[in-house]
């Protein structure tokens with residue numbers, strides 16, 4: 001009986017199958033079958049490969065971007081609104097400060113920031129997302145990378161930006177804001193600045209956070225301190241640039257200290 005079971009053992013990659021679990025065909029057979037159809041492209045293992053390729057393509061496209069800041073904000077900001085003008089100014093000032101500008105590549109506030117960056121002669125990046133309705137990158141994206149998966153795209157924002165500037169927006173913007181805050185709060189990323197622009201727009205959210213959320217012990221004072229709120233593009237850019245310089249200075253100091261320690265240890269040896 002025992003030898004019967006051994007005969008029916010089947011190895012499928014790292015998985016061992018027996019009895020009824022043994023497939024009728026081999027993986028090679030299924031791969032090479034010309035009449036297999038395309039249904040396998042809708043399976044989870046295939047999706048994993050697509051997800052992997054999004055990371056590979058994203059890292060490949062952005063690895064040499066240089067210092068960059070992300071600008072988030074509503075896809076519905078009208079072109080003739082003060083918020084759009086604010087986005088344009090942000091894009092321009094970030095470029096003048098030596099940064100590439102990364103947005104979601106869509107319309108509204110994203111377009112405004114891309115436009116300001118592109119018109120100022122800087123690097124204007126759009127990380128687009130596949131949506132159920134027809135959607136293309138705005139005309140002011142000079143380097144565009146398209147994603148199927150939100151989570152792969154979010155990784156790129158965090159990995160390649162040195163700060164987040166957030167204009168008024170809806171669910172998408174709030175999602176990006178809270179994702180950034182959670183990553184900083186949980187120390188999944190080195191602390192970087194998160195600046196909200198538009199005090200009047202954000203006040204309600206801040207009242208709720210500093211009210212019931214803080215009072216209920218769901219967050220701490222230090223968590224609230226992760227958020228800066230300003231009214232102008234110039235203030236927002238000043239904050240993210242200063243934080244970036246401080247971080248670099250901190251990194252340099254750390255290196256110096258390490259050198260000193262290494263030197264002392266070496267001399268004393």
Ligand SMILES: C/C(=C\CNc1ncnc2c1ncn2[C@@H]1O[C@H](COP(=O)(O)O)[C@@H](O)[C@H]1O)CO
Pocket residue numbers: 071072073074075076103104105106107110128129131135168169170171172173174176
């Ligand atoms: C709603 C419309 C188009 C949406 N197109 C988008 N293209 C790229 N990125 C988008 C889009 N919509 C949302 N995002 C991301 O979320 C943020 C804006 O979302 P909100 O809900 O509008 O605040 C933005 O920062 C993007 O990263 C039709 O006009």
